[in-house]
Amino acid sequence: MIFRVFFSSIQKSFCNTVKFCRYPLICLLVLGGTISCRFDAYPTLLADQGVLDGHSVNFRRDTIPLIGQWEFYWNEFLDPKQVSPTNKSYLKVGVPWFSQANEEGEGYPSYGYATYRLKVRLPKRTNQSQPYSLFVPVLHSAYKMYANGQLVAENGKLGINVATHEPSFHTKILPLTSVNGDLDLVIHISNFSHKYAGIHGLIRLGHLDRIIPLWNVNYTVSWMIMLFLGFLSIYHALVYFINRSEKNALRMSYVYLGILILSSTLIESRILFNLFPDTFCMPLFRFSRIGIVIVLYFGASILLSLAQMRVFKKVISFLKLYCLTFLMVSVLTPVRHLAEIVFYFETLSAFFILVSLVSVSLALYLQRKDSQLYFYSLVLAVFGGIIDLLLISNPNFGYRPMGLVSLYLFILPQTLGVTFGLVRVYKRSESISKELYKRKEALEKKVKARTMELEKANRWKANFVSLISHDLRSPLNSVNQILDVIDFSFSETSEEEKKKFLGICKSGVSQSLRMLEQLLDVSRFDAFGTKLIQTKFSVNELLNEIIESIEPLATLKGIRIQKDTPIEAEIIADRTLIGEVFKNILTNSIKYSYLNSEVWVGVSFKGKWLSVEIRDRGLGMSEEQIHKLNGDENIKSTPGTAGERGTGLGLQLCMNILEAHFGKLRINSVLGVGSSFEISLSKSTKSVLLVDDSGNFRSELAEVMRRNQWIVIEAGNGEEALSHLARITPSLIITDLHMPGMNGISLIHEWEGRRNQNQKIPIILISSDAPLTGGETFLEEEGLETIVSAYLSKMYKAEDLCQQIELILE
Structure with a gap:
């Protein structure tokens, strides 16, 4: 038994730990998977002053990137057969030339033309050796390539100005069949159409049988990624159409569509550029920027709306204007200015990424829905972007940039989150169906129980009226007889006797009036409980x-x-009814106390309860009498110490009133010594006005909230709620949307028009039509997003609904 308890404790702790760490674990798994796919280690072989020594490379097994320092000739197309040029300088490849400086410390502009040259010393070939080949990525943005003085490739159209230059973003595999010894590689590049100019990607050298599989892997992986992104975009769109409240799913569908565009145009294989001729180069470049706009707008909209704060809604409005301008610039700007202007827009987009990070951080602090998942995935995406910048600016690290992987780090966890959310919705739907069936059974039982309670209440009232009729008849008969005597012999009766008879009549009438008051108080009880008029007052x-x-x-x-x-x-x-309790018990204490004795009244706090204790020194009660008082049995009143009479229903009335207030009455008594009555009332000032025309739903939720130390004031419609609000300011208002007469929205607007500025009460709107998640849209449509704290479904169990309400108020 001890071992089982110990094992259960360990299992529970492990599950709680996994649940707490689930989002970081998911993101780390995604990060590990993407790293294994994209971080390919390269040999650390570097070119130095235009020479790369590859004698020791085993080309049968490896391919090498041509990284390091190349010879560089600015604004010059060097003769590929020129042996030793005089005006040489050196420049790193793998980064654009505009981010580097010449020997005089001056930076190169993006637009211009230049020559790169590299001498590669290769191992001696044998007759069985495969021919060498080059895997050439996009070289921005038009080039001619010479190997040992012979032209081996041409991409786009070289030019020394915008008029003669035509860009091309094709990737190529170039067999070098004529290269037997060392390789003298000369590349003429011109750029008048792209911000990143020169050898921005890394050229790979190896045997043809090693280069072709490398190309095939990249090409296949690119197509798989694109197909997967297309599938995810359709999947998220379907999730939205299945559950229209999941607006983020639709936004994620557009995000995936944007990343699909980027993947087809920006990753190494450049699939779309390779499928179309060079005449489509600039239209495809514009198309890729449309993908950036789509990802920026819909991705940032998701993150900025996560914190549910007004300031971020204003940022979304600004983002919409910014993205629209970005889109127009990408489509309409002339080619000669397009790359430069778009580059500035791309740089300014970092502002929205930073604001989104702030929004997600605040959402995490405020414990908004899915905030943990978005926070960790966004942090990883930013982390991946920073790594990309480091790798792009330092290609000698020997690793390729992750590229779009930093975006994958953000979107894939979101897909998992949406999928888990969809599964939760279906599970909840199944749970709700079962719960509805259970509620149906419970309702049938409750109807039977309420019917029995009604019959019981009717019997109790009938007995009460019978007793009151009996007790009222005696004093009124006495008064009537005395008045007959006075009327018959008025002139013969002395003044002293007249005063005596009048005193007896007044006493009888007063007693009858007290009984009538009790009858009126009891009439406020019906088969559905007490109709309480609650206010805040001093005990x-x-x-x-x-x-x-x-x-x-x-x-x-x-x-x-x-x-x-x-x-x-x-x-x-209810001040009147609680006053009736105090009055009844004090009157009873006086009634059954000995002459010239004392009645003690004390008020104190006992934990969550306010205790009012009344003690007397009198006749006292036996255990049997106390048991009868606490039961449903009718008891006959015993005369007081001065012969006072009563109905016997005073204490039962008090118990019914306290039960309606979820209070308690404890009786301790000793025969011949006296009695002690302790009245316990909740001291909680957490009060809620619960407005709903469904009595069953209202009473069920009210009972749960009262167990959670809430003072619940019930109303069946908007008019009744306003009458309560005229007397008391509750801590919270919960109102149904659909009610006869004044509905929930009309009630909210009416209250907003009537309330004082310092009467700001949180309001929660409930309805059977409300979605299980995502009710914010309805509030925005009705203009209630700043007034109503939440819009919740009545399909939840009362316990779950109460828990959600308390979480919102925290």
Whole structure:
């Protein structure tokens, strides 16, 4: 048994740990998978001053990137057969020439033309050796390539100005069949159409049988990524059409579409550029920037709306204008200015990424839905982007940039999140169906129980009326007989006797009036419980009023009322009915106390309860009498110490009133010594006005909230709710959307028009039409997003709904 408990404890701790760390684990798995796919280690062989020594490379097994320092000739197309040029300088490849400086410290502009030259020393070939070949990525943005003085490739059209230059973004495999010894590689490049100019990618050298599989892998992986992104875009769109409240799923569908465009135009294989001739080069370049706009707008919209704060809604409006301008620039700007202007827009987009990170961080702090998942995935995406910048600016690290992988780090966890959310929705739908069936059964049982309660209440009221009729008849008959006597012999009756008879009549009428007051109070109880009119009041002031009203009764018996109320206590309850409880118990204490004795009244706090205790020195009660009082059995009233009579229903009335307030009455008594009555009332000032025309739903939710220490004030429609709000300011208003007469929205607007500026009460709107998630859209459509805290579904169980309400208020 001990081992089982110990194992269960370990299992529970492990599950809690995994649940807490689930989002970091998912993101780390994605990061590990992408690293294994994209981070290919290269040999650390580097060119130095235009020479790369590859004698020791085993080309049967390896391919090498031609990285390091190449000879560089700015604004010159060098003769490929020229042996030793005089004006040489050196430049790193793998980064654009505009980010580097010449020997005089001056930077190169993006637009211009130049020559790169590299001498590669190769191992001696044998007759069985495969021919060498080059895998050439996009060289921005037009080039001619010479190997040992012979032209081996031409891409686009070289030019020394915009008019003669035509760009091309094709990738190529170039067999070098004529190269037997060392390789003298000369590349003429011109660029008047792209910000990143020169040898920005890395050229790979190797045997043809090693280069072709490398190309095939890259090409195949690129197509698989594109197909996968297309599938995910359709998948998220379907998720949205299945559950229209999942607006983020639709946004993620567009994000995937944008990344699909980027993947087809920007990753190494350049699939779209390779499928079309060079005449489509600039239209495809514009098309790739449209992909950036789509990813920026819809991705940032998801993140900025996560914190649910007004300031980020303004940022989204600015983002919409910015992306529209970016789109127009990408489509309409002339070619000669396109790359430079678009580059500035791409740089400024970092602002929205930083603001999105702030939004997600605040959402995480405020514990918004899915904030952990978005936070970790965005941090990893930013981390991947920073690594990309480092690798691009330092190609000698020997690793390729991750490229779009940093975006994959962001989007793939979102797909998992949406999928898990969809699974949760279906599970919840199944759970709700089962719950509805259970509720149907429970409702049938409740109807039977309520029917029995109604019959019981009717019997109790019938007995009560019977008793009241009996007790009212006796004093009124006595009064009637005395009045007959006075009327018959009025002139013969002395003044002293007249006063005596009038006193008896007044006493009988007063007793009858007290009984009638009790009858009127009891009439406020019906088969569905007590109709409470709750307000916030001081218990001490109410006790003072009650004691003052019954002081004459105590004085007649020489009884002193001793009050001990050292604390100031305020509660929310029906003041009239609680006053009836105090009055009834104090009157009973005086009634059954010995002459010239004392009744003690004390007020104190006991934990979550306010305790009002009343003690007397009188007849007391037996255990059997106390048991009958706590039961449903009707009891006959016993005369007081001065012969006072009653109905026997006073304490039962008090218990019913306290039960309606979820209070308690404890009785301790000793025969011949006296009794102690302790009234316990909730001291909570958490009050909620619950407005719903469905009595069953309202009573069920009210009962759960009362168990959670809420003071619940119930109303069946908007008009009744406003009458309550005129008397009391609750801590929270929960209102149904659809109600006869004044519905929930009309109630909210009416209350907003009536309330004072300092009466800001949180409002929660509920409805059976509300979606299980994503009710913010409805509030925005109705213009209630700044007034209503949440829009929740009534399909939740009362316990779950109460838990959600308390989380919102925190």
